[in-house]
Amino acid sequence: MVEPKKYQKGRHIYTRWGGQVKEVKIMPEQEEKQVQIRIEMDDAMAQGTYANLAFIRHSETEFTMDFIYVQPQEPKAKVRARIISSPGHTKRFLLALQENIKMYEQKFGEIKAAGEPSKKIGF
Numbered sequence: 001m002v003e004p005k006k007y008q009k010g011r012h013i014y015t016r017w018g019g020q021v022k023e024v025k026i027m028p029e030q031e032e033k034q035v036q037i038r039i040e041m042d043d044a045m046a047q048g049t050y051a052n053l054a055f056i057r058h059s060e061t062e063f064t065m066d067f068i069y070v071q072p073q074e075p076k077a078k079v080r081a082r083i084i085s086s087p088g089h090t091k092r093f094l095l096a097l098q099e100n101i102k103m104y105e106q107k108f109g110e111i112k113a114a115g116e117p118s119k120k121i122g123f
Helices: 043-047 087-108
Strands: 005-009 012-017 020-026 035-038 053-058 063-070 077-085
Touching: 063 087, 077 087
Parallel strands: none
Antiparallel strands: 005 012, 012 020, 020 035, 053 063, 063 077
């Protein structure tokens, strides 16, 4: 049986079983009560989805991010996931992604950005 591992980053405490984070606790500030969010994930979601292209659009109130898989040598692509988020949460996601890229590059070296798609893609 895999034993859960806990680690803390800032006010967040993460519990990891195997390779997946299953539970996140947010530590209280001085006068706040502790909030515990139990995150559930079914087996299909845990497998993940591969995407090699993303389209991002926004309005005043939300960002829409489409994650797409473009098949090599095929003139078609499929949207694998669509995430719709508020501007504030999108900014927090960007900051978390930047922090994780920084940690990745410190450990494994610089990531070279992928080039532009060679084919025109649209809906």
